[in-house]
Amino acid sequence: MRVVLESLGALVLGLVIGALIMAVWGRDPWASYRALFEGAWGNTRALASSVSRSLPLVLTGLTFAIGVRAGLFNIGAQGQMIIGAIVGLSSALLALPAGFKLPVAMVLSALAGVLWALPVALLKLLRGVSEVISTIMLNWVAHWLALYLVVRKLSDPVRGERTFQVPVGMRFPLIQGELTWALVVSLLAALFLYWLLWYHAKGYEIRAAGLNPKAATTAGISVRRSILLAILLGGACAAWAGAIQVLGRFPYAITSDLAILGSLGFDGIAVALIGRNHPLGVLAGAFFFGTLATGAARMGLRGIPIDMIQIIQGVIVVSMAIPEAFRLLRVKKTSVPTKGKS
Numbered sequence: 001m002r003v004v005l006e007s008l009g010a011l012v013l014g015l016v017i018g019a020l021i022m023a024v025w026g027r028d029p030w031a032s033y034r035a036l037f038e039g040a041w042g043n044t045r046a047l048a049s050s051v052s053r054s055l056p057l058v059l060t061g062l063t064f065a066i067g068v069r070a071g072l073f074n075i076g077a078q079g080q081m082i083i084g085a086i087v088g089l090s091s092a093l094l095a096l097p098a099g100f101k102l103p104v105a106m107v108l109s110a111l112a113g114v115l116w117a118l119p120v121a122l123l124k125l126l127r128g129v130s131e132v133i134s135t136i137m138l139n140w141v142a143h144w145l146a147l148y149l150v151v152r153k154l155s156d157p158v159r160g161e162r163t164f165q166v167p168v169g170m171r172f173p174l175i176q177g178e179l180t181w182a183l184v185v186s187l188l189a190a191l192f193l194y195w196l197l198w199y200h201a202k203g204y205e206i207r208a209a210g211l212n213p214k215a216a217t218t219a220g221i222s223v224r225r226s227i228l229l230a231i232l233l234g235g236a237c238a239a240w241a242g243a244i245q246v247l248g249r250f251p252y253a254i255t256s257d258l259a260i261l262g263s264l265g266f267d268g269i270a271v272a273l274i275g276r277n278h279p280l281g282v283l284a285g286a287f288f289f290g291t292l293a294t295g296a297a298r299m300g301l302r303g304i305p306i307d308m309i310q311i312i313q314g315v316i317v318v319s320m321a322i323p324e325a326f327r328l329l330r331v332k333k334t335s336v337p338t339k340g341k342s
Helices: 002-024 029-041 044-069 077-093 098-127 131-153 182-199 201-211 213-218 223-247 264-274 279-301 306-332
Strands: 174-176
Touching: 002 029, 002 306, 029 044, 029 279, 044 077, 044 174, 044 182, 044 201, 044 223, 044 264, 044 279, 077 098, 077 131, 077 223, 077 264, 098 131, 098 223, 182 201, 182 223, 182 279, 201 213, 201 223, 213 223, 223 264, 264 279, 264 306, 279 306
Parallel strands: none
Antiparallel strands: none
8 A cells, every 4th residue: 555655746747847847937837737637538549549558668668666675777678579570570471360469460570689688687697797788789789670670681572661561361350440360368477477486486576686686695596596486587578568569569570660669668667667676566667658758749739848748757657657766776786695595
C-alpha cells in the first residue's frame, strides 16, 4: 500500500507541475488533461490504441526490471529489440506452412535476443565488465547492423525506403482498431516473470542475488547463474518487443529510419521505474505510457504545441520514476563485483 500511495502521490505531483507549466503559457490545464484522457480512453478504439502502444513497452520494461532484481543495470533492451525485429521479419523468408510462420518467427526472435544478450553475461561474469558499457556498445552494433540489412539486404524492390512487408498470414490477428493478439505475448511474459520471481526457487535466487550477493553466496545460491538467467530472459523479452512491432503493427515492415522501433528499448527503463521493477507494476507503467502517447494527439487538437506536450509528458514520467530511482541508488551503494563469485 505504501508503494501504491507513493506512486499515486508522484503522479499527482507530476500532473500539478504539468498544469502549472500550461497555465504559465496561457493554456487551460484541466481542459487539456481532459482532452488527453478522453483521447486515450474516450471510446473503444482509443482504449485499444492505448493498450496497443503499451505492448512493446511491457516487454522492454520487463528486460530492465528483471535485470534490476538480479542487481544489474541492463540497458541493452534497445539493441536486443532491434535484433528481434530483424529476425522476426527475416523469418518470412523461410519456406514454412502458413500456420507455422508466426510461432516460428517468435521463437527465432527470442533465440536471437538471447544470443545477443549472451556476450553481456559472459563479459560480466568472466571478465567483470560492466553491463552498462557492454549493452551500450551492443545497442549501437545492433542499430548499424539493422540499417545495413534494411537498406542492402531486406529492402522492398518497389519501395526502397523500407523492407518487404510481412505476409498477411504471418501477422498477429487484429482484435480492435490497431490492437492485435500480440497482447497475449506481453501479458503472458509479465505473468510468467511474476510467477518466476515470486513463486519459483530460481526467481527467489535471482532476487536474493540482487539484494545481497554475499548473503546469497553464503546461503548456497549461485549468483553467477542468477545473473546469467536474468540477462538471457531479458534478452528474449526485448527481442519479442521488436518482433511484435513488425509482425503486429502497420506497415508490417521496417523503414530505413527504424521509426517503427523508435526508442522503445530506452523507454522501457522509465516504464520499469514507474512500475517499481515489478512485473505487474510494469504492466501498469506501460499502459500509462500508452495513455500518454495516444492522448497527446487529442491535446494537440486543443492547440497545445507538441513541444509543450512532450515537456508535460516528461515531467509526469520523471516525477513517477524518481522514487524507484532513489531506491536503486541506495541499493547500488551496497552492490559488490560478481567476478570470482560462485
